[in-house]
Amino acid sequence: MTANVFPTAAPAVFCSIVPPHILDRVARADDTVLAERARRTLEHDARLRTARATTAGPGTRTAAPAPSPEGTDKPQQRTIYDAHHGNGLPGTKVRGEGGDAVDDIPVNRAYTGLGATFELYLRAYQRYSIDGAGLPMNASVHYAQEYNNAFWNGEQMVFGDGDGRLFNDFTIALDVIGHELTHGVTQYTANLDYNGQSGALNESLSDVFGSLVKQYAKGQSARQADWLIGEGLFTSRVSGVALRSMKAPGTAYDDDQLGKDPQPADMDHYVHTDRDNGGVHINSGIPNHAFYLVAEALGGNAWERAGQIWYDTLTGGQLARDAQFTDFAKATVRAARARYGEGAELDGVLKAWSQVGVATK
């Protein structure tokens, strides 16, 4: 910490709105002391809750059931590290494969979430870990300070604790864990360029399989699922249910500080922007919604037929790294026909892309 270098609690900050969505006036100079005090209180409360939960025994809340013991010929290898609020990766090892739960809930949530993601890929798609060849899965928690993000660095997952003002700990949402690991799967398969439409497809695939990890772990059908991404990440101060909605893109939040969820649901509302690698987290709403429509039309479990078509598309070797929405849509049509022939699956895929305005011919 270098707090002594800057004796004032915070710089005089002008936070102004960056269209189309923003964090505005998050840290005002005039209430920084209060905000800091509140943050510390929240952290203290979280520590107390952690202590209570862990002393409560095996009932410690986890995001998903433990992986089943079957399939031991394809064992998983998870390692969770603690970055100790620094920026060095991976940090120190705190839980390895088969290790007991520890007194740090984010560590256990990350461990369980990696397992849930491993299970979906293995059971539903016979994919053995991220690279299909049993790649060990690593994650670091407690990255940096007040860090409002989680990311995939090309080798491992990284989770921040959130600032406690807007965001909670990023291990809270199981679909976020599935999302980050799916960036790894994409890296080893279609390797879609992370900008523009190919970047939005890369993001959408992470949302799709992230949501499917959650649905699979909870045993939810397409109609039971909430189709939200990042539910629970916002603190109670934010007016919003999640970061994104695949069922109704653009409706996940509408908040004084954060602005409104900017995701479009169709090509008529595609957002042209230089930011965020060309709006990869914005325009992903379009293919996200297409997947939802397919899953909703087919009914049953979304990871089965709808998920299989998307998985075949991702891993089939037919996508160029710079694939655009229409390239991806056509590839899903081919994948649906190849696996299921002419039928409800193909029909559902064609109708979904038509509804969101992406050409398949």
Add this chain to the structure above:
Amino acid sequence: MRIHVTRTGGFAGLSRHAEVDTSGRADAPQWHALADRALADGRGTPPKGVPDGFQYTITVDDDRTVYCADPHLTDEQRQLVSRVLGEGA
């Protein structure tokens, strides 16, 4: 010296920007030294970054602009963007 920081990307896809004007501030020399060090290690074009990683643009006096991206920030860059944005980095 006016130090402007823009952050885009991240899992949430939320953009933020903020500016600090150091004129008249008692700690202006420290800000200037920090900004100089942060700019010295910045890039002239945006780095590729990583999926869901934050990307930063640092501009001083509407004149000098450098780019950096998580997780490859120098300590000075991280300190500067964190202090200007008033949020962890």
